[in-house]
Amino acid sequence: MSNDHLRQPEEEKLSRILRVIAEKDAFFLTTHTTPDGDGLACELALLLFLERHGKKAVVVNADPVPEIYRFLPAADRVTIWPGSRDRPTGYEVVFVLDCGNLPRLGPVSELIKLDAVVINIDHHIRNTNFGAINWVNPSYAACGEMLFYLLKRFGPPTREEAICLYTALMTDTGSFLYHLGPGTFSIAQQLVDYGASPEEIGQHVYFERPLVSLQLLSLCLTTLKFDACTGVCWARVSQEMYRRTGTDEEDTEKFVDYLRCVKEARLVFLLKERSNGVKVSLRSRRQADVEKIARFFGGGGHRAAAGCLIPRVSLAEAEKLMLQVIRSQMKEEREK
Numbered sequence: 392m393s394n395d396h397l398r399q400p401e402e403e404k405l406s407r408i409l410r411v412i413a414e415k416d417a418f419f420l421t422t423h424t425t426p427d428g429d430g431l432a433c434e435l436a437l438l439l440f441l442e443r444h445g446k447k448a449v450v451v452n453a454d455p456v457p458e459i460y461r462f463l464p465a466a467d468r469v470t471i472w473p474g475s476r477d478r479p480t481g482y483e484v485v486f487v488l489d490c491g492n493l494p495r496l497g498p499v500s501e502l503i504k505l506d507a508v509v510i511n512i513d514h515h516i517r518n519t520n521f522g523a524i525n526w527v528n529p530s531y532a533a534c535g536e537m538l539f540y541l542l543k544r545f546g547p548p549t550r551e552e553a554i555c556l557y558t559a560l561m562t563d564t565g566s567f568l569y570h571l572g573p574g575t576f577s578i579a580q581q582l583v584d585y586g587a588s589p590e591e592i593g594q595h596v597y598f599e600r601p602l603v604s605l606q607l608l609s610l611c612l613t614t615l616k617f618d619a620c621t622g623v624c625w626a627r628v629s630q631e632m633y634r635r636t637g638t639d640e641e642d643t644e645k646f647v648d649y650l651r652c653v654k655e656a657r658l659v660f661l662l663k664e665r666s667n668g669v670k671v672s673l674r675s676r677r678q679a680d681v682e683k684i685a686r687f688f689g690g691g692g693h694r695a696a697a698g699c700l701i702p703r704v705s706l707a708e709a710e711k712l713m714l715q716v717i718r719s720q721m722k723e724e725r726e727k
């Protein structure tokens with residue numbers, strides 16, 4: 392078993408979590424709003440794993456499963472809250488996966504019972520340690536890596552669990568390109584050995600896009616801007632563009648990566664207009680720290696990839712604010 396790099400404090404946390412799993416019977420699993428491949432796939436892997444060990448478990452999220460992740464085993468088991476189903480009750484343990492703080496759960500946070508044991512497993516830079524047990528370590532590429540270590544303590548994962556965890560690793564590393572952890576490739580190899588097919592999973596996530604999403608991309612790219620002074624490159628997606636193409640925010644998946652490939656840029660961002668404000672996705676090239684910028688607006692993430700929501704602003708206002716904050720942070724760094 393290749394757990395070699397798990398350090399002592401992590402071993403302690405892991406064994407505490409294992410004890411809770413062994414002792415309790417009913418589990419509630421959740422992740423952040425607008426869930427990504429890592430959060431979702433971790434929930435589903437853990438759901439399948441718990442059920443395989445005779446436990447009861449539910450997955451409850453604030454937002455639906457994006458189309459590209461509907462192929463995941465048990466993806467149809469995700470309950471949306473608030474939705475048509477009754478308030479989930481009777482659970483003793485809450486697993487919060489891939490989520491830095493409770494407000495990021497959105498409306499699901501109101502479901503968390505005070506007497507439940509909250510287990511927080513995460514790899515974001517900032518985490519408020521809101522759980523009774525907090526296993527938080529930003530050196531992991533994905534929350535899926537952490538779950539791999541957890542699940543493996545009970546024996547080899549099933550093929551379905553392996554598919555989920557491989558998807559978590561693949562998506563959070565941008566297909567094994569960014570913020571790789573110390574064991575990422577070794578874990579990925581083991582997941583392939585347990586039955587995950589890189590080709591099939593890659594096909595589902597990256598190469599099954601509706602035509603309208605590319606039509607949306609073409610509109611988005613007409614707004615592309617570059618500031619030679621700061622090396623910032625950005626683009627916008629408006630509600631009007633969604634209406635014209637019959638798309639929604641889900642169809643903007645990966646758009647920011649087109650900006651990320653601009654050689655002249657050192658920092659890129661994509662503005663997405665929402666009814667309640669503007670969602671911003673940031674990526675850095677070379678050394679820029681985008682987590683710091685996202686944090687300024689109450690968001691967060693990782694050094695090279697972060698996001699935030701600027702409430703009650705127009706696209707033009709959000710653009711202006713972003714550029715102001717980026718410029719002032721760059722100035723501060725130069726003066727240091």
Ligand SMILES: [Mn+2]
Pocket residue numbers: 429430489514532533534563
């Ligand atoms: Mn993640």
